[in-house]
Amino acid sequence: xxxxxxxxxxxxxxxxxxxxxxxxxxxxxxxxxxxxxxxxxxxxxxxxxxxxxxxxxxxxxxxxxxxxxxxxxxxxxxxxxxxxxxxxxxxxxxxxxxxxxxxxxxxxxxxxxxxxxxxxxxxxxxxxxxxxxxxxxxxxxxxxxxxxxxxxxxxxxxxxxxxxxxxxxxxxxxxxxxxxxxxxxxxxxxxxxxxxxxxxxxxxxxxxxxxxxxxxxxxxxxxxxxxxxxxxxxxxxxxxxxxxxxxxxxxxxxxxxxxxxxxxxxxxxxxxxxxxxxxxxxxxxxxxxxxxxxxxxxxxxxxxxxxxxxxxxxxxxxxxxxxxxxxxxxxxxxxxxxxxxxxxxxxxxxxxxxxxxxxxxxxxxxxxxxxxxxxxxxxxxxxxxxxxxxxxxxxxxxxxxxxxxxxxxxxxxxxxxxxxxxxxxxxxxxxxxxxxxxxxxxxxxxxxxxxx
Numbered sequence: 001x002x003x004x005x006x007x008x009x010x011x012x013x014x015x016x017x018x019x020x021x022x023x024x025x026x027x028x029x030x031x032x033x034x035x036x037x038x039x040x041x042x043x044x045x046x047x048x049x050x051x052x053x054x055x056x057x058x059x060x061x062x063x064x065x066x067x068x069x070x071x072x073x074x075x076x077x078x079x080x081x082x083x084x085x086x087x088x089x090x091x092x093x094x095x096x097x098x099x100x101x102x103x104x105x106x107x108x109x110x111x112x113x114x115x116x117x118x119x120x121x122x123x124x125x126x127x128x129x130x131x132x133x134x135x136x137x138x139x140x141x142x143x144x145x146x147x148x149x150x151x152x153x154x155x156x157x158x159x160x161x162x163x164x165x166x167x168x169x170x171x172x173x174x175x176x177x178x179x180x181x182x183x184x185x186x187x188x189x190x191x192x193x194x195x196x197x198x199x200x201x202x203x204x205x206x207x208x209x210x211x212x213x214x215x216x217x218x219x220x221x222x223x224x225x226x227x228x229x230x231x232x233x234x235x236x237x238x239x240x241x242x243x244x245x246x247x248x249x250x251x252x253x254x255x256x257x258x259x260x261x262x263x264x265x266x267x268x269x270x271x272x273x274x275x276x277x278x279x280x281x282x283x284x285x286x287x288x289x290x291x292x293x294x295x296x297x298x299x300x301x302x303x304x305x306x307x308x309x310x311x312x313x314x315x316x317x318x319x320x321x322x323x324x325x326x327x328x329x330x331x332x333x334x335x336x337x338x339x340x341x342x343x344x345x346x347x348x349x350x351x352x353x354x355x356x357x358x359x360x361x362x363x364x365x366x367x368x369x370x371x372x373x374x375x376x377x378x379x380x381x382x383x384x385x386x387x388x389x390x391x392x393x394x395x396x397x398x399x400x401x402x403x404x405x406x407x408x409x410x411x412x413x414x415x416x417x418x419x420x421x422x423x424x425x426x427x428x429x430x431x432x433x434x435x436x437x438x439x440x441x442x443x444x445x446x447x448x449x450x451x452x
Contacts, residue, residue: 006127007120010134014112017135018143022105041137041239041371042144049104049146050076053097055087062091069226082231083148085223086182086216104146111143111150111333114157119307119340126343129365133339136368138332141239147330148184155180156190157337160313163193164305167201178209182216186324186331189316192417193309195424202426231325237399239329239371243322243410246403247275279407286411287418290356296345297419299353303344311341312420315413322410329371335364338413360412363405370402 024033025048037044047053057074058081066073068081068088074097075081081088095103115134121127133139142150155176162173174194180187194205217224234240236249251272290296300308314337321327339361346357366373377398381391421427 003120006122008116009127010118010130011112011115013131014115014134014139014143015109017140018108018112021144037140037144038375039372040140041369041373041375042141044144047100048144049100052104052107052146052148053100054079054081055083055148056095056100056103057097058083058088059091059093060096062088069223080227082227084183084185085220085227088223100146107146107148107150108143110154114154115336117157117161118336119304119310119344121340121343122347126346129343129361130339132365133336133368136332136365137239137370137372138329138335138368141371142330142333145330149331149333152180152184152187153333153336156187156313156317156334157310159190159193160306160309160337163196163309170197174205174209178212182212186321186327187317189320190313192312192316192420195421195426198425199429233326240326241322241329241332241367241406242326243276243279243407244272244326246400246407247272247279250275283407283411283414286408287415290412290415291419295350295353296356296415297423299345299348299350300416300419301423302348303341307341307344308420310337311344311416314338314341315416319410319413319417322406332368335368339364341416342412356412360409363409367402367405367409374398374402 021033021036024030024036034044054072054075054077057072057076058068061068061072061074064074068074069085070080072079072081076097121130141147159173159177159180162169162176165173174191177187177190177193180190191209194202194209197205236242236245236252251268251270300311303311314334317334318332318338321331342357342361342364344357346354346361348354348357377395381394384391386394
């Protein structure tokens with residue numbers, strides 16, 4: 001009974017909050033609905049599910065023969081549609097802006113239901129962390145907007161569930177991951193699971209995936225070229241997470257302080273580049289240190305198949321997004337895949353690994369609540385009698401702590417990914433082949449044999 005309760009608790013808590021907020025908006029007190037969202041650190045739009053509304057608006061305009069990549073007049077925000085052109089190819093689906101509420105509800109409920117498939121917590125404090133992550137600002141933001149990333153999460157989760165099955169089911173998993181990648185690009189990191197195939201199957205699968213991507217690029221190269229530059233970017237101190245946030249904002253500060261002004265841009269790039277290289281070096285050093293003793297590798301090998309697979313998938317997606325560019329907070333829903341594996345690490349007897357698992361999963365949860373904490377800090381400082389310079393320094397300190405929290409989390413993720421790849425059959429085969437070639441190259445040349 002306890003196992004069932006722990007498995008269903010997160011989904012039931014999310015469902016209860018979702019239904020309560022839906023009732024507030026539709027039949028209760030819309031003002032209170034918006035106040036709760038603001039407390040969460042989510043700025044409400046004038047109606048829920050605005051993100052899926054934009055996707056449905058794209059279908060609506062494409063059916064009218066309008067190019068929506070640069071500007072979408074059917075969308076309430078009148079912005080361009082920067083997602084994959086594959087979505088527009090499905091415009092024959094008879095849905096539009098008028099179906100926003102129904103589609104948003106279905107998408108959110110699908111995501112909430114999928115949470116029951118995640119590896120469940122096993123101890124009370126693990127349940128607390130899982131509930132905190134599930135009800136965090138990042139998840140609430142994604143649900144309130146009904147962002148398509150929720151659907152991509154479900155596809156990635158389904159791929160993870162099938163990744164350890166028989167070959168026909170693994171093929172379905174790769175197809176689901178490829179579909180997610182073609183819909184919004186970044187889920188291509190889910191295909192890291194291909195590395196668990198033995199060399200011959202890995203090569204065949206990689207060729208098939210490459211061919212599919214090549215066909216996609218050939219067919220939609222014009223739309224992709226127009227859409228990629230429109231992918232939104234923003235300030236470095238909001239809910240956007242990225243490797244560039246810390247070095248680039250510090251670089252901007254250094255550039256603005258440089259005289260004469262003609263050198264400001266050069267100084268900004270130089271400082272940002274130096275800081276970025278330093279941070280990446282520190283990140284790789286931490287990852288290497290975590291793997292150096294072999295204890296983490298042994299623990300990862302002992303995890304349940306689903307726990308390890310989802311830890312790898314979640315780490316690949318988040319780390320890939322972190323280094324590729326800025327990602328809006330709702331993409332943090334993929335951190336829900338990482339938490340079960342980190343908690344599983346915390347159950348091993350070794351004290352250092354217990355600290356690693358509990359500490360990193362706690363940092364992940366705090367990052368998922370980051371915008372709520374930032375807005376709360378702003379409100380507290382605004383209503384206090386604290387001098388402005390002290391308040392500004394506290395905001396800067398909070399920002400530094402958050403950014404270093406991201407870098408620590410990504411360092412652990414890179415260690416997980418490096419261990420997964422090093423343990424994969426294809427890397428083992430390549431290493432064996434390299435060793436064989438080195439041995440042959442070092443063998444002395446005996447010359448041709450002469451007949452006796």
